[in-house]
Amino acid sequence: MMGGQPIIILKEGTEREKGKGAAFNNIAAARAVADAVKSTLGPKGMDKMLVDSLGDVTITNDGVTILKEIEIEHPAAKMLVEVAKTQDDEVGDGTTSAVVLAGELLKNAESLVEQEVHPTVIVSGYRMAAAEAVRAIEKIAFPVKRDDAKLLASIASTAMSGRSVGDSAAFLAEIAVKAVQAVVEEVAGEVRADVDNILVQKKHGGNVKDTALIQGIVLDKERVHPRMPSYVKGAKIALLNRALEIKKTEVSEEIRIRDPMKLQKFLEEEERSLKTMVDKIVASGANVVLCQKGIDDLVQHYLAKAGLFAVRRVKESDMKKLAKATGGRIVTNLDDLTKKELGSADIVEEKKIGGEDMTFVTGCKHARAVTVLVRGGTEHVVDEIERILHDALRVVSVAIEDGKAVPGGGAVEVELSLHLKDYAGTVGGREQLAIEAFARALEVIPRTLAENAGLDAIDVLLKLRNEHQKRGGRSAGLNVFTGEPEDMTKSNVVEPLRVKTQAIESATDVAAMILRIDDVIASRKGATPGPGSGHEHGGGMGGMGGMPGMGGM
Numbered sequence: 001m002m003g004g005q006p007i008i009i010l011k012e013g014t015e016r017e018k019g020k021g022a023a024f025n026n027i028a029a030a031r032a033v034a035d036a037v038k039s040t041l042g043p044k045g046m047d048k049m050l051v052d053s054l055g056d057v058t059i060t061n062d063g064v065t066i067l068k069e070i071e072i073e074h075p076a077a078k079m080l081v082e083v084a085k086t087q088d089d090e091v092g093d094g095t096t097s098a099v100v101l102a103g104e105l106l107k108n109a110e111s112l113v114e115q116e117v118h119p120t121v122i123v124s125g126y127r128m129a130a131a132e133a134v135r136a137i138e139k140i141a142f143p144v145k146r147d148d149a150k151l152l153a154s155i156a157s158t159a160m161s162g163r164s165v166g167d168s169a170a171f172l173a174e175i176a177v178k179a180v181q182a183v184v185e186e187v188a189g190e191v192r193a194d195v196d197n198i199l200v201q202k203k204h205g206g207n208v209k210d211t212a213l214i215q216g217i218v219l220d221k222e223r224v225h226p227r228m229p230s231y232v233k234g235a236k237i238a239l240l241n242r243a244l245e246i247k248k249t250e251v252s253e254e255i256r257i258r259d260p261m262k263l264q265k266f267l268e269e270e271e272r273s274l275k276t277m278v279d280k281i282v283a284s285g286a287n288v289v290l291c292q293k294g295i296d297d298l299v300q301h302y303l304a305k306a307g308l309f310a311v312r313r314v315k316e317s318d319m320k321k322l323a324k325a326t327g328g329r330i331v332t333n334l335d336d337l338t339k340k341e342l343g344s345a346d347i348v349e350e351k352k353i354g355g356e357d358m359t360f361v362t363g364c365k366h367a368r369a370v371t372v373l374v375r376g377g378t379e380h381v382v383d384e385i386e387r388i389l390h391d392a393l394r395v396v397s398v399a400i401e402d403g404k405a406v407p408g409g410g411a412v413e414v415e416l417s418l419h420l421k422d423y424a425g426t427v428g429g430r431e432q433l434a435i436e437a438f439a440r441a442l443e444v445i446p447r448t449l450a451e452n453a454g455l456d457a458i459d460v461l462l463k464l465r466n467e468h469q470k471r472g473g474r475s476a477g478l479n480v481f482t483g484e485p486e487d488m489t490k491s492n493v494v495e496p497l498r499v500k501t502q503a504i505e506s507a508t509d510v511a512a513m514i515l516r517i518d519d520v521i522a523s524r525k526g527a528t529p530g531p532g533s534g535h536e537h538g539g540g541m542g543g544m545g546g547m548p549g550m551g552g553m
Helices: 019-038 063-069 075-090 095-114 119-140 149-160 166-183 260-283 297-305 316-326 379-402 411-427 431-442 444-452 457-469 497-515
Strands: 015-018 048-051 057-060 184-187 190-193 198-204 212-214 216-219 231-240 288-291 309-311 343-353 356-362 370-376 404-407 476-479 484-487 494-496 519-522
Touching: 015 019, 019 063, 019 075, 019 095, 019 497, 019 519, 048 063, 057 063, 057 379, 063 075, 063 095, 075 095, 075 497, 095 119, 095 431, 095 444, 095 497, 119 404, 119 411, 119 431, 119 497, 149 166, 149 379, 149 494, 166 184, 166 198, 166 212, 166 370, 166 379, 190 379, 198 216, 198 356, 198 379, 212 216, 216 316, 231 316, 260 297, 316 343, 316 356, 370 379, 379 404, 379 494, 379 497, 404 411, 404 497, 411 431, 411 444, 411 457, 411 476, 431 444, 444 457, 444 476, 457 476, 457 484, 494 497
Parallel strands: 198 370, 216 370, 231 288, 288 309
Antiparallel strands: 015 519, 048 057, 184 190, 212 370, 216 356, 231 343, 343 356, 404 494, 476 484
16 A cells, blocks of 8 residues: 555456465365375276266276366366376376375475475475485386286286276286387387387277287278278288379469360360379389378279279378388379388288278288277277276386386385485484475375275285385285285286386476465456556466366366
8 A cells, every 4th residue: 555545466356365375275276186086096996987068978097087087277286187197198107196196295295384394495305305215216126128028917917907907907918018019119229119109999899808909000991992802912002191183273273164175175184184193003013002181083993993902081190100010101292102112011901890891901021010909898998998008008118118117006105105214314404304294195105005995094004114124025015905015026016117206206396386386366267457457467367267266176
């Protein structure tokens, strides 16, 4: 106030929250998100049914899918969704663990803030603890060989545990391992296993056990003309990234023909140019044409007459996989199409799967791209199996690339928690409190596993701690079926090292970011400028979501 005159800085309707109130509000919102996915963690986790605004139903217990589907309004809560997305993009698994850990870090920080520990001290302690945890976890890790199919299958099965695959987990894990091993390549001395080279096609019908790995590519397309052969042996494949039709000119034009004879000539010329396209394809020695764009009716007729098999409007991503699988090159100009550019496959055929025709390109020598054809009873089952397979493929590829894995079942978290409690004593100062809070937060993973299995969480934690304090007990985790500690490496419950390190780092980053916020200025959506809008400086922060509610939860 200056001389009784109010100075208006923010737009009318802007909500502002400062100090501890803002921090606690943000922490509460982030914890609400963590609690929403907590019950899905572990082999005995439950599923969520998500119904969007159009009435489409998704049934899943995949953390990132749940958080993407629910419409979260609160800006701090949205940051936890980003953690899940990052974890999914980076490693494909551990999304729920990362979000639950971030929620627990914030919960423990809240009690420290109440004890007048400054947020920057907490953040500093958390960062020290995370760095020490990553160093310690690398000592716990053990090597994974790229041809150790049994260990890789255990890693895939662990990623699938608690998902709705029932007794098919081992079967799907084996498919995932074979698929990833088929696309492993060495680039500049580094092992790469790019899951983008694995095409996952889904067709409901049959059951989960009908899911198959195909050493080649399966396209959800049918041949363009019924007179074309439905089966081609010894296929020479032309991959075209151009339309086999008369191209429209770049500029708008008009052709006027006054003489009927000229019209006939014009049509004949058009026909001749289309026939020339087919002649060029036939001259190259191709007997299969896979085209990324459209194919004219007349071209379809000529191709069928020449006995070629043709498919149109193939997706660009599928074309790239076809090039890798068949060894062919994608051609834009037909003049460049020679025998050298053609891909090869033993068989190209059209098969009916689930009532629809699909094109199978199989028997590719040295195929560096493969297809997993997912089957299941209903559409929802097939969608969930696709998500489960995605996680399994990613964890196997990460394990092969890094060559390191760690025991699962909460073993790593209990070991790190005990290690960080010892480490905190060597640091001193107020950061010690934050490191101890971080150590307690890590125990949320085994505690949640126990709660979801209907076990007493305190008893379970005590048993696990006792086991870890014995010599050689660092891989003791929780067997959720017996409620007793067990050596996780012997029980084949293993996870890639990167899943754990990424979860710890991203959970720490988001907790640090939320803790450092002491002022939330949120414009009301569609707010009209107030009478003092000429003086405003801070009102243009729309799009932060209406504070403080959390829509859609």
